[in-house]
Amino acid sequence: MPNIQSAKKRVRSNARKQSVNTLVTSSMRTAIKNCEKAIKAGNKEEAATKLNIALQRVDKACASGLVHQNKAARLKSRLTKAVNALN
Numbered sequence: 001m002p003n004i005q006s007a008k009k010r011v012r013s014n015a016r017k018q019s020v021n022t023l024v025t026s027s028m029r030t031a032i033k034n035c036e037k038a039i040k041a042g043n044k045e046e047a048a049t050k051l052n053i054a055l056q057r058v059d060k061a062c063a064s065g066l067v068h069q070n071k072a073a074r075l076k077s078r079l080t081k082a083v084n085a086l087n
Helices: 005-041 044-063 069-085
Strands: none
Touching (some): 005 044, 005 069
């Protein structure tokens, strides 16, 4: 346990940031999984709406530095290709 005031504050702020980062990352993963489920089901309209949500969540995670730009681009590209491949 830290004794210095600034170190105590750093522990508190890190805990807050960790909870926000966890929330953003988990919501991104959930949105991606929901989109993939809709793609496997073959429902193009549902997959398109889930794709929009997933793209927003990936962009948000990338903007906050939780996901690298290249990984975000790769995820978005793969999901978009899969949705466009549906008939």
